[in-house]
Amino acid sequence: GQNIDQPTEMTATEGAIVQINCTYQTSGFNGLFWYQQHAGEAPTFLSYNVLDGLEEKGRFSSFLSRSKGYSYLLLKELQMKDSASYLCAVKIKAAGNKLTFGGGTRVLVKP
């Protein structure tokens, strides 16, 4: 099976940087995704990593190390609207392209 761990909650100040770590143990790894989910809403896609390294997209960056089973999502220049849950999800090589999600990290941005 798959095991995905990420911190439950983090707090940061507006304008600061926050790094959300995700560790995973899985067979047949086929990519890692980060989603943002505001309370009561559906998750929306943020980033995708399948090779080692850093992917940058504006204020958000995501890093992957396949040998360590580790990823992080970096949020820079935090804004109040970034207060949300951030979900780490791993895709495995199997029928259906299933994504297995971690429990999510709730980020609270304070003024």
Place this chain on the structure above:
Amino acid sequence: SQTIHQWPATLVQPVGSPLSLECTVEGTSNPNLYWYRQAAGRGLQLLFYSVGIGQISSEVPQNLSASRPQDRQFILSSKKLLLSDSGFYLCAWSRDRGHYGYTFGSGTRLTVV
């Protein structure tokens, strides 16, 4: 462009009543379709997925069932709801091949009372 529709947005049902949640996708053919449930403050749990018409795979034993009567239609059902069926239900689709993630519907908040 592709869109995914899910309804209803909220639902309050008594214990023992039936359930039917519907999800449809537009703008693509032969999508992979998924039903997830999210308990309050928790992550997403995969309930069912489908790679084609009439093909349903169940991930966890439960009180629910799924059906795919048409290529772009996915239905989540129950004959008799339990209190533990309460949660936020999300439908999602993805392409079968390539490095694609999911696109989620807007979700249905189900409260069983």
